[in-house]
Amino acid sequence: MLDASEGYTTADGRKIGGPVMEMKNITLRFGGVKAITDISFDIREGEIRAIIGPNGAGKSSMLNVISGFYVPQEGEVWFRGAKRAPMKPYEVARQGIARTFQNIALFEGMSVLDNVMTGRLTHMTSGIFAQAIWKGKAEAEETANREIAEKVIDFLEIQHIRKTPVARLPYGLKKRVELARALAAEPKLLLLDEPMAGMNVEEKEDMSRFILDVNDEFGTTIALIEHDMGVVMDLSDRVVVMDYGKKIGDGTPDEVRTNQDVIDAYLGVAHD
Amino acid sequence: MAQTSSGAGGLSSIPALLQRNVKEFGSSAAYREKEFGIWQTWTWAETEKEIEALALGLINLGVNEGDFIAIIGRNRPYLYWSMVAAQMVGAVPVPLYQDAVAEEMAYVLGHCGARFVIVQDQEQVDKVIEVQDQLRQFEHLIYIDPRGLRKYDHSHLHQFSHVQDQGRAAHDELITELKARRSKLDYDSTCVMLYTSGTTGKPKGVVLSNRNVIETARSSSEFDGLRQNDEILAYLPMAWVGDFIFSIGQAYWCGFCVNCPESAETMMTDLREIGPTYYFAPPRVFETQLTNVMIRMEDAGKLKKRMFDHYMAHARRVGPDILDGKPVGFMDRLAYRVGDLLVYGPLKNTLGFSRVRVGYTAGEAIGPEIFDFYRSLGINLKQLYGQTEATVFITAQPDGQVRSDTVGVPSPGVELRIAENGEVFYRSPGVFVEYYKNPESTADTKDPEGWVATGDAGFIEEGTGHLRIIDRAKDVGKMADGSLFAPKYVENKLKFYPNILEAVVFGNDRDQCTAFINIDLSAVGNWAERNNIAYASYQELAGHPQVMDTIQAHVEEVNRSVAEDPMLSGCQVHRFVVLHKELDADDGELTRTRKVRRRIIEEKYADIIAALYDGSSRVSTETEVTYEDGRKGSIKATLEIRDAKVLPVVPQKVAAE
Numbered sequence: 001m002l003d004a005s006e007g008y009t010t011a012d013g014r015k016i017g018g019p020v021m022e023m024k025n026i027t028l029r030f031g032g033v034k035a036i037t038d039i040s041f042d043i044r045e046g047e048i049r050a051i052i053g054p055n056g057a058g059k060s061s062m063l064n065v066i067s068g069f070y071v072p073q074e075g076e077v078w079f080r081g082a083k084r085a086p087m088k089p090y091e092v093a094r095q096g097i098a099r100t101f102q103n104i105a106l107f108e109g110m111s112v113l114d115n116v117m118t119g120r121l122t123h124m125t126s127g128i129f130a131q132a133i134w135k136g137k138a139e140a141e142e143t144a145n146r147e148i149a150e151k152v153i154d155f156l157e158i159q160h161i162r163k164t165p166v167a168r169l170p171y172g173l174k175k176r177v178e179l180a181r182a183l184a185a186e187p188k189l190l191l192l193d194e195p196m197a198g199m200n201v202e203e204k205e206d207m208s209r210f211i212l213d214v215n216d217e218f219g220t221t222i223a224l225i226e227h228d229m230g231v232v233m234d235l236s237d238r239v240v241v242m243d244y245g246k247k248i249g250d251g252t253p254d255e256v257r258t259n260q261d262v263i264d265a266y267l268g269v270a271h272d
Numbered sequence: 273m274a275q276t277s278s279g280a281g282g283l284s285s286i287p288a289l290l291q292r293n294v295k296e297f298g299s300s301a302a303y304r305e306k307e308f309g310i311w312q313t314w315t316w317a318e319t320e321k322e323i324e325a326l327a328l329g330l331i332n333l334g335v336n337e338g339d340f341i342a343i344i345g346r347n348r349p350y351l352y353w354s355m356v357a358a359q360m361v362g363a364v365p366v367p368l369y370q371d372a373v374a375e376e377m378a379y380v381l382g383h384c385g386a387r388f389v390i391v392q393d394q395e396q397v398d399k400v401i402e403v404q405d406q407l408r409q410f411e412h413l414i415y416i417d418p419r420g421l422r423k424y425d426h427s428h429l430h431q432f433s434h435v436q437d438q439g440r441a442a443h444d445e446l447i448t449e450l451k452a453r454r455s456k457l458d459y460d461s462t463c464v465m466l467y468t469s470g471t472t473g474k475p476k477g478v479v480l481s482n483r484n485v486i487e488t489a490r491s492s493s494e495f496d497g498l499r500q501n502d503e504i505l506a507y508l509p510m511a512w513v514g515d516f517i518f519s520i521g522q523a524y525w526c527g528f529c530v531n532c533p534e535s536a537e538t539m540m541t542d543l544r545e546i547g548p549t550y551y552f553a554p555p556r557v558f559e560t561q562l563t564n565v566m567i568r569m570e571d572a573g574k575l576k577k578r579m580f581d582h583y584m585a586h587a588r589r590v591g592p593d594i595l596d597g598k599p600v601g602f603m604d605r606l607a608y609r610v611g612d613l614l615v616y617g618p619l620k621n622t623l624g625f626s627r628v629r630v631g632y633t634a635g636e637a638i639g640p641e642i643f644d645f646y647r648s649l650g651i652n653l654k655q656l657y658g659q660t661e662a663t664v665f666i667t668a669q670p671d672g673q674v675r676s677d678t679v680g681v682p683s684p685g686v687e688l689r690i691a692e693n694g695e696v697f698y699r700s701p702g703v704f705v706e707y708y709k710n711p712e713s714t715a716d717t718k719d720p721e722g723w724v725a726t727g728d729a730g731f732i733e734e735g736t737g738h739l740r741i742i743d744r745a746k747d748v749g750k751m752a753d754g755s756l757f758a759p760k761y762v763e764n765k766l767k768f769y770p771n772i773l774e775a776v777v778f779g780n781d782r783d784q785c786t787a788f789i790n791i792d793l794s795a796v797g798n799w800a801e802r803n804n805i806a807y808a809s810y811q812e813l814a815g816h817p818q819v820m821d822t823i824q825a826h827v828e829e830v831n832r833s834v835a836e837d838p839m840l841s842g843c844q845v846h847r848f849v850v851l852h853k854e855l856d857a858d859d860g861e862l863t864r865t866r867k868v869r870r871r872i873i874e875e876k877y878a879d880i881i882a883a884l885y886d887g888s889s890r891v892s893t894e895t896e897v898t899y900e901d902g903r904k905g906s907i908k909a910t911l912e913i914r915d916a917k918v919l920p921v922v923p924q925k926v927a928a929e
Contacts, residue, residue: 012423113309147308150309150310154307157535159534159535159537163541216420216423217419
């Protein structure tokens with residue numbers, strides 16, 4: 001394990017800073033079922049952190065703890081140097097955490113642009129009346145937010161579907177729109193729940209490039225859950241491996257790949 | 273030819289025209305580009321500042337006079353500025369096709385010995401880096417979009433805006449040098465070098481002087497009455513001579529605004545938003561648009577569909593005459609007005625053609641029905657005939673004399689001559705200087721008196737003086753029985769069907785003609801969807817029996833039409849096959865401008881051609897394909913060969929030529 005207070009430099013020369021989020025001895029129970037048992041790890045400024053594990057390992061539960069949707073019975077969540085109290089989802093969003101969902105959760109009837117603009121919602125402060133008549137502060141605010149939304153649209157190369165209703169888009173593009181909405185919030189921490197699920201090779205390659213570019217261009221800290229091992233090993237700087245709600249490995253992709261527990265649990269036991 | 277060393281009023285170079293434009297209409301728009309969802313505008317005055325900063329930056333990087341600067345990317349103001357900045361510092365801009373694979377780029381970059389390359393984004397940077405070891409003279413690479421390039425080694429890699437910043441910073445030291453270089457430009461200095469796509473052999477670098485470009489821009493602008501307040505949409509490849517003439521030559525001569533789309537995918541939306549007044553597109557674009565309109569009308573409600581059919585029939589009858597200013601009855605005019613209100617106007621608006629005053633199509637023959645469709649809507653679509661070596665214009669159709677089967681009268685300043693064998697020759701102020709580093713080809717193409725061979729066979733129609741093109745001169749052959757073989761003539765007839773994207777006809781020295789056919793995936797795919805025909809791949813759809821039936825019906829109709837022409841009735845297609853893959857430029861089967869490369873196709877598909885002539889009803893084949901990233905793979909298929917009905921040919925003597 002790395003020293004908790006200082007950063008490190010990745011193989012490709014990116015500087016990673018101190019911890020943005022720290023999970024300390026988290027235990028999560030649903031009634032009598034222990035979904036997560038005593039897990040600790042951190043996510044550092046500017047890194048791409050992956051959480052992997054077989055089905056039912058507790059990955060999504062972990063992500064929901066990070067996003068504040070679930071409150072663990074034991075343990076502490078520290079975000080940007082402060083212990084986090086239980087809070088509502090919109091409060092989490094305001095703190096600078098944005099996420100995408102495993103089963104796309106967009107507003108199907110709205111255009112791509114409107115969907116991306118909803119990502120800016122937490123940044124708008126003008127009142128409902130001012131927004132309705134669209135005068136004064138509301139107008140200036142909309143322009144400023146639209147500009148940010150447009151930059152994200154340009155970045156993710158979805159200009160051609162800007163005005164298209166989301167319902168008419170193919171799956172791969174919807175995933176990209178969802179990423180756009182999360183990015184529009186200018187998050188300090190971006191959570192991606194299986195960003196490549198159900199995609200073909202080409203779409204996966206595109207998505208991987210976008211994730212790397214987001215991290216490179218905006219310095220966004222990213223935590224992701226993914227099943228595709230190739231993608232995880234290529235993309236992430238550090239990997240947490242879970243099995244049956246426990247942490248069984250933590251480290252760089254190479255370290256994880258050679259960790260015997262991980263090989264046994266996740267990648268299968270080698271036959272002699 | 274009268275040779276002067278400077279143009280009208282000392283305007284003997286593009287940078288000189290830029291200065292004039294700044295003086296005369298400095299505050300009107302010169303460039304627009306849609307970025308972040310908004311049209312960003314640069315006036316002529318702002319444009320000059322941007323170009324000057326870049327030019328200074330280029331001198332700062334060590335560009336010498338006579339250097340070649342390659343430019344690769346989609347149509348963006350920055351890249352147009354790069355071309356003018358290159359001219360300003362005495363270098364020669366060489367635009368390249370952006371979709372070319374790295375190997376093709378290596379040839380061109382090596383041939384011209386480009387020291388500097390200016391590209392759009394990471395994709396192009398990667399291609400140049402991939403081949404840079406083969407390029408001895410290559411030194412610096414400049415990119416516009418920094419995305420994804422942060423971690424690259426920047427010792428020879430520069431960001432466009434940084435080069436400009438350095439240029440601005442070094443303004444005081446370098447401005448005298450820049451002015452000296454700019455004032456040295458005259459009518460004989462090289463304006464641009466464009467590589468021809470070449471249906472045979474390696475691409476050739478066509479050197480065009482300022483005289484070629486400016487004279488052509490001047491005469492063609494006068495011919496069509498182009499004005500300072502015209503608008504064009506720049507979306508055709510920058511490496512193509514047409515784009516250079518429209519977006520730089522004519523734009524700088526007239527001072528009109530060049531609009532660049534946001535991306536290739538948004539082109540149609542951007543076209544609609546801009547509503548250009550002067551528009552150019554190859555026939556393929558018009559075909560695609562018409563196909564889309566027809567597909568959408570099929571899906572429209574009954575009332576709309578009937579209204580569309582009714583008024584389109586009326587437009588077909590009287591529309592072209594109204595456009596040509598011919599007498600048309602009062603009631604017909606009235607009905608046309610109503611139609612304009614209900615159908616034509618909204619349709620033109622949807623297509624982005626509401627404001628088009630002059631529209632051109634060229635490069636290939638356009639189907640008469642497609643051509644008439646647009647003209648009947650009241651869009652002044654015309655044809656022109658040209659080539660890179662002529663700086664585009666050889667012939668063009670004047671307003672009021674537009675027909676689908678001719679390519680018009682000689683453009684101002686162009687002389688035409690038809691040789692003994694039917695090949696068309698021309699001479700004009702636009703005739704190119706030379707092929708770069710290729711005196712043999714130059715001598716083959718251009719004789720000492722300045723006549724240039726077009727490589728096309730054609731004749732001048734008696735009475736009207738219009739030129740008609742039959743086919744490529746080298747493709748025109750004889751069949752085994754001595755009758756005339758003109759493959760393009762038949763292929764064009766086939767391609768006029770929306771279902772057929774591409775056709776290749778064989779028959780030179782043979783006793784009968786056969787054809788390869790490519791289906792149009794969007795048209796046939798839509799048909800399949802409407803008829804509940806399931807298919808998993810292009811290959812499966814292409815081989816579907818019902819698709820084969822449809823194509824067979826098209827081929828037989830074409831045969832009937834070909835049989836009507838006594839000179840070419842021998843060219844009826846006896847047997848055909850629908851290919852399992854689309855002919856593609858990446859596989860070398862088409863040129864980058866999508867012209868068929870016959871020799872290569874003949875070699876590559878020799879097994880299928882053999883089967884077409886040996887009477888077999890099926891053929892199994894394996895074809896190598898190249899993916900966009902340069903990887904190779906192969907596809908296997910068993911293709912059905914069909915016989916098409918042909919009409920008996922009355923033996924004809926070949927017309928004495």
